[in-house]
Amino acid sequence: MANSDSSIKNVPRHETLLLFLLAVIIILVYTETLTSPFIFDDIHNIRDNPHIRVPVLSFKNLAWAGFQSPLANRPVANISFALNYYFHGYNLVGFHVVNILIHITSGIFLYFLVKATIRTPALGGRYAKFGWIPFFTAFIWLVHPLQTQSVTYLVQRMNSLAAMFYVLSLLLYVKFRLSTGRRAKWPFLGGCILTGMLAFGTKEISATLPGFIILYEWYFFQELSRQWAKRHMLILAGFGVFIIAISLAYFGNDPFVRILNDYNSRDFTLVQRVLTQFRVVIFYISLLIWPQPLRLSLDHEIALSYSLTNPITTLLSMTIIIVLILLAILLAKREPLISFCILWFFGNLVIESSIIGLELVFEHRNYLPSMLAILLLVALVFRYLKPVWLGVVALCVVGTLFTVWTFERNKDWSDEISLYRDCVEKAPGKARPYNNLGAALLRAGSLAKAVEQFKTALKIKPDFVDAHYNLGYALSRQGNLAAGIYQFGETLRLDPDNLKALNNMGVALALQGRYGQAVNYFEAALEQNPRDADVHNNLGIALKNKGNPDDAAKHFARALALDPRHADAHNSLGLILMESGQVAAANQHFARALEINPDFKDARRNLENRGQVNGVGSGNAEVGVKN
Structure with missing residues (x-):
């Protein structure tokens, strides 16, 4: 030996x-x-995951990142992402x-x-x-x-x-x-x-x-040794119990139903x-x-x-x-x-x-x-x-x-457009690569090319929820609000609780001046996630334009309570305060918006106008594309 x-x-x-x-x-x-x-699942689990954005290194914050992130059953990995964010954003x-x-x-x-x-x-x-x-x-x-x-x-x-x-x-x-x-x-x-x-x-x-x-x-x-195996049957049985316990922890009390339900999508x-x-x-x-x-x-x-x-x-x-x-x-x-x-x-x-x-x-x-x-x-x-x-x-x-x-x-991984083009070339009959390539082109500002990719994805898979949503978003960005609203409607027909579609349907309707309908969609979005600062800000803008500044101010304040660095909400609340004569308080919010985003032209213009009530609003926020 x-x-x-x-x-x-x-x-x-x-x-x-x-x-x-x-x-x-x-x-x-x-x-x-x-x-x-x-790219891809990075967006949901890292880039758009607020729970990993720990401001102070503490056990409480790390536990929050570990167990409140989208994949809460993987706390060690989530904490590692939080540590990355803490040290270098x-x-x-x-x-x-x-x-x-x-x-x-x-x-x-x-x-x-x-x-x-x-x-x-x-x-x-x-x-x-x-x-x-x-x-x-x-x-x-x-x-x-x-x-x-x-x-x-x-x-x-x-x-x-x-x-x-x-x-x-x-x-x-x-x-x-x-x-x-x-x-x-x-x-x-x-x-x-x-x-x-x-x-x-x-x-x-x-x-x-x-x-x-x-x-x-x-x-x-x-x-x-067979004798060893016989003598240690309890250990083997213990492993079986461990696997069952892990399965129950992951799938719940009825793992077979959970497994079958996963196939619904x-x-x-x-x-x-x-x-x-x-x-x-x-x-x-x-x-x-x-x-x-x-x-x-x-x-x-x-x-x-x-x-x-x-x-x-x-x-x-x-x-x-x-x-x-x-x-x-x-x-x-x-x-x-x-x-x-x-x-x-x-x-x-x-x-x-x-x-x-x-x-x-x-x-x-x-x-x-x-x-x-x-x-x-x-x-x-x-x-x-x-x-x-x-x-x-x-x-x-x-x-x-x-x-x-x-x-x-x-x-091929050097940038997301190259990566998704590679996927399209190698899987030309699959819808998702076209949708992902379209999303990458949309983020790069190539709206027409993005629309083409989303339409190709929908030809392959007509009920592709993400492709309908992304096409609606791209068309709205092109200024074709009617076509965008139609695609958001298709998204919501297939997935009635789609938060991003509810929010951007409201945005598109508000841009058409249909503020009452927009309010309904923003409120439906908040039913899905009451802690979404963007939706609160958008609802506030719609309510303000509908002639309800008091309720609008409440939603701007709520947006800031959820996200104190929400520059649009600071600017919007500043406008409400300015119109009510609270110029000093308004200027504080305009200044804070500029501090958060130095390139925020509307907030800069509002601050420079000091005391003039005809301030410039932030418009409606938009939510990003879905891979």
Whole structure:
């Protein structure tokens, strides 16, 4: 049994220098992504998430960010976003630097996990002469183009951070088991439990961690002893109870109803998703082997499977997966490392590639599963490609190629228009990429091009709520209020409680001078979210123009209570105060609006007019587009 590095041959010298070199390579490969914008789910979870905007670093504020954010069951990730905001606001560089550091750290933990694994009793020195396996596993995993989505896509820090804690927890368990000192080993176990809890608090994929710790123990320390398994049935039962508890915490008391309800907003059924996932998993395996940038996309288009034979590749894919799992079981005694790596890959995909009504395919789901899948490939190269130096050369070539491809792939993430154009080119039959490209063009001020993209999305999917809303918003921005109102109406027909559509319907009606109708829509929007400062401000403007300044002032004041830095509300309330003769108080609000937004021309003009009652209003606020 190998208990020290001295029993491992061909161990890399200058280990720290090599790991530093890996870190430098990753920094260089991802440097161009440092200013990549917020996209897709970043908008909802980071950019437009008020809960992460902590003004003072305190336990209360961090807890608020962690448990009040949109994905409240991922508090650790939410708190990390709040810390980013506290130190540098919405500066993109800071967010990307943290994501890159998480990726590097995960790779280093993977290196040490693999290094510890080949020293375990079950492997019995089988890999003793292949001391470079840990380095090449970490190298190829770190530079693999498939990881770009987990690193460059900021909100997927939830995924990468969970994986980092996950692999660290398992590493600490292995250290605990390999440690010979009684006192020295217990901190490792404590660290294992703590990092495991952090993984659970980062993303639900970590629910498999206890199961894989038990499986690791059985494979590599108990050498698949049936007697050990029988004696520890309670532990296995405890893991089952843990999974049930996690499911109940996530899905509620009736998980089956919750799972089925998740499909109400999908274009596929539960059966279709399960059948399609067989093909998706085979697609993931193909991307692991050949991750050429032309095959990568933020938004893949994949045809649904309607039965095992429609398409026939469904049955073929299911057969391949079953054969691989059976192979893992049959090889368990003779080849425990190969067997465990196969089970690791499929086991860590099972949560997001089974019955839960998530999107069909996303590359970031391979971040954790790919760790030991790459170990499997590297181990096979060292064992079966002779002489050994030829395997080393082959892995160097693969690593270099993947590094270049990752650099190329990251160019697609340089700006959101490039990214969404790439999605449209790779998924021309899917509506969402056109909607997302249109939203990006709209934000860039290209209204006509944006309208074209939204119309294309609606041709593909006529009931696409977000595309109707965005088209209405774009048409309204073009000055075509009647067409914009029609599209907002379509949005509300499909989704009556759509807050943004209710608000911007009110804005469009107010711009037409139909203030009474506008008030009705703003009030309906406030029923959905009474704490929306923009809607309170808009309702105040409509009420003022309708001839009800007192009620208008109440809503401006409410907007400022919710968001003291709302410049439009300061200006609007200043106008009310000026018209009632409270010039000093009005000027204070105009000055505050200018302090918040120095380019606010209306507030500057109102302040300069000092005492003249014909002030300039802010107009109606608008809410941004929806990806």
